Amino acid sequence: MKKLLFTLIAALFMSSLVFAQIRPYDKRGVNVFENPKVDTLKFNGIKLKVGGAFTQSWQSLQETNTAAPKLVSGVDQNKLVALSPGFNTANANLFLDTQLEDGVYLNLTMYLSSRHHNETWVKGGFIQFDKLPFLHSAFFDNIMKYATLKVGHMEINYGDAHFRRSDNGNSIYNPFIENYIMDGFATEIGAEVDVQHNGFIGVFGVTNGEIKGDVAKVAPVAGAGDGKHHPSFLGKIGFDKQLSETVRLRITGSGYYTAGAVSNTLYGGDRGGSHYFSVIENAISTSTAFSGRFNPGFTNKISSLMGNVFLKAGGFEWFTTV
Template identity: 45%
Template sequence: MKRTLNFFSIILIMLFGFQTIAQEKESRDFDNFRYRDQRGIEQFEAKKDTVTNFDGLKVRIGGAFAIQFQALDHESTGTPMDKDGNPISLIEIGDNFNLPTANLDFDVQLYDGVSMHLRTYLSSRHHPEPYVKGGYIQIDKLDFVKEGFLEDLMQNLRVKIGHMENNYGDAHFRRTDNALAIYNSFVGNLIMDAFTTEVGAEVYYFKKGFIGMLGVTNGKLNQSVDNPGKTDPSIVAKLGYDDYINDDLRLRITGSVYHTNKSANAYLYSADRAGSRYYLVMEEEGATTKGNFTSGRFNPGLRNELTAFMINPFVKYQGLEFFGTYERAKGKADTELDTRTFNQYAAEIIYRFGNNENLYVGGRYNLVEGELVGGTDVDITRFNLAAGWFMTKNIMAKLEYVNQKYDGFLASDIRNGGKFDGVMLEAVISF
């Protein structure tokens, strides 16, 4: 009861403290741009729009801020030992605030149909100091070559080039990106969090609801010119359909693939340097929030050869929406002779209601199963319940219950019989 009262007190402090933040003006919207507020929740790729509002170079400065109050407990029956043969226990965690995170965004309309995006993490779990996440140039018209150049073709085409978040799957559109948590109806991302930023190019085709994308990257998260023979280019592709069947019903379904034949280190499931939202859960004594920044996630360790497929259905009928994920990742590390496979399943149901759907409740189930190095079969399950409130389109608060369990891990693994559960409260600003 005391913990519940504390939660309500914290909610009031957070929300009333954010009342001074104003909603962004509609004039800040760009062409072919994903909104950074409540309107962007059900966007995926930015809309391809041939109508232009360009009247000269324009710079849009935006950002995001997020803070959580965490009240989680964890337990384990694992009996790992240190190098001296002493037992290792889980780190003790309590109820308190996490380090706030912040993003800084620059979006620039450079020319009619040409824009640039750059995101900097001002503060993240893994890096308290600022660093650049990535950026890209987006080309929706070729008028910079000559007015009307290939106009008919470019009505359906888009090109993105940069060191950028690669468009594998649809789950990355609904995940938390450091402080940009307004698209995520829950607090945490998926257990196997597919997200990477690599240098490359993506070519899109949009027509009557049809979506096609083909991209190639250099396969590297950290850019360098050494070890040139260690990593081959990676291929990213997506095919899907997204349209309204009628005024009340929207249907989207996509299939994606990410393939790298050879890599010094494939980062698809470990590239998010910002860190997870469940701080220090299932970590050993001596762990730090910065050094152990992936708490609660799972990396299958397919480091040097990887092929991953993801299928995502999305259905919305009035205020009720369903989003699903089926993912299959197959590959191996250099030290392995045979490939291993991991499967991920996730299903979330959200009901949005109230004035402009400013309130919601929802649930999500997430399962990861597969084979570890050495042949051990394991599975991890997570169940979430969440409720949220958009005070304005730029300010939201969400409350989440999470329960995650580990099964099949060896007794020498801290995750053996592992479990964490409890409540997370998050307040978010995005503009």
Template identity: 45%
Template sequence: MKNSLKYFGIALLVLFGFQALAQEKQARDLDNFRYPDQRGINQFEAPKDTATTFNGVHVRIGGASTIQFQALDHENTGNPVDENGDPISLIEIGNNFNLPTANLDLDVQLYEGVRMHLRTYLSSRHHPEPYVKGGYIQIDKLDFVSEGFLEPLMNNLRIRIGHMENNYGDAHFRRSDNAQAIYNPFVGNLIMDAFTTEVGAEVYYFDDGLIAMLGATNGKLNQAVNNPDATDPSYIAKLGYDTHMNDNLRLRLTGSVYHTNKSANAYLYSADRSGSRYYFVMEPEGASSSGNFRSGRFNPNLRNELTAFMVNPFVKYGGFEFFGTYERVTGKAATELDERSFNQYSGELIYRFGNKENIYVGGRYNLVEGELLGGTEVDITRFNLSAGWFMTKNILAKVEYVNQEYGGFEESDIRNGGKFNGAVVEAIISF
């Protein structure tokens, strides 16, 4: 039944794709909407515009389909053992295609200044069957109350409510979200991949480049009513400035915070259910793609209490762009008395050229360092080189070289002396 649903979903997405191509001249844009194609590159929050094109309820069906060819090798130098004292070996991996992934997006203009978004993973590494990622309602006007209601205030305000991807940091705007990988100039996301979907609300203020946001969630990835005292609310805030100095120079700088005082399981670095792009790397014999779907990533396991800060500078001058990440997270698990901390650093340098900047080359350096449960100091470094070609605004092909190394892990840890490297080719259709 699950396979039937998966293939039906993929067939449905292909059908919608052909329909979209056949109706290319038909208006598919919505108000205050981030484009799901090349035009969405280097958009962050959806634009805030008081102009409207509303002419009745309008449903936009979109989606994405992505596949990779992986040619990676991995190795380690430790002597890891299982709970019975038996040695554990790395799983053997070869060169081949990964599972194709697919998304289905429903975006609906419900009223003037009111929009809905819903994303379903039709096929993903962790869920080969369709799985609802989440959605939200976005309110940029209150004309549904009465025409012009609080208009001077709503010219600058936005409200988002839903079980949604929460707006902590700017790195999540450039990451691959299952099949939606057209915004990411690389194949993989960051080592410590800050991403979560929780039920909550976010209130935004936009004013001539200034961006401010305050949000609160119930702190839960998996919703339930039978554990009311297990988790406290989480709080999110962002402050930044985004401006075009002239036709060639754009500057953006934001700072964000995510805080939860008590959680049954804080998912900020493990919430992505679609899985990582580097299949089976540094995983033991017997690993399964869905059971070990976070391979290549790192979760600091601050499960019950954490505070995370992220600072993101972005500079674009002509075809050159730089995007940086500094992140510090502090917290602890329920079994710990003292807090631990991890730092993450990342810098991306991209050069886009050609017709409408449809070709790019770039590099990224990513470092994570901190203290594991038990006191061991570890570090993980990754270096990426990437090149991409937008065949059309909806079709992207990219190739990446990746090298990731693990330092400081105990000899009994499978990551001791660990390393993986090689190439991954990825093709994306997004509309």
């Protein structure tokens, strides 16, 4: 009994830890973008933080259309699913954050249940360096006062909209229920460097340009792709500062480019699924997990730009994406 009580207390303690350089998963993470360059947790040994996110939604939507019937194998492709109010299947995430060394963190995020996959899936993970104590170098210590290095299979830092989207069971950052119709979000394998100093932000990253690892040789297709796995490059510059006690302004511009990929998913990389169930669909199945979204199907060569403005004045917030 004592051992069980100790285990429960330890679990509660671990879940309450806050790693300063990792975005909190509760309301403290709202309006947080790049991981902050602050150091409030003294390192005195390896620590594990276990966290979770759970979203249970209730939907009351109706839909109609006036499209002429389009029969395919006897099925009207333009007939929408009849909807009624009800609960949607719950979504849940599991977060594991480990502080390995002073300024060194390891993250793993899993989708325990999602609309797209009912079974557990790994979203991604990364190792993050805010300090490099093992190098014992004053030169790198000075650089890391402003820089953060992340390496792994992780959510790419393209634009600012991905910081405010619903990520499967973690929807507390999103002031709405669902994400943009064109959802610029993907997880890719690569590395990213963030630099933050006096409100100015710079980001540069290199990834494999695909949602998963792939070493298979692909035959080129005329007019479609050369069959090669080209790297993808992403960058961001911006300004984010608390101008007064009540006013905060953030302006950023981001870019993403790849000369070619076998299966890029910049606008279709969400493996959780839409939070609008069976909307604008003519059938209900696991293949219709992204209801209400539009994926342009860019899978090969991509050049994409995004601009964002965030203004917070007292209780008023304005966020724009172009």
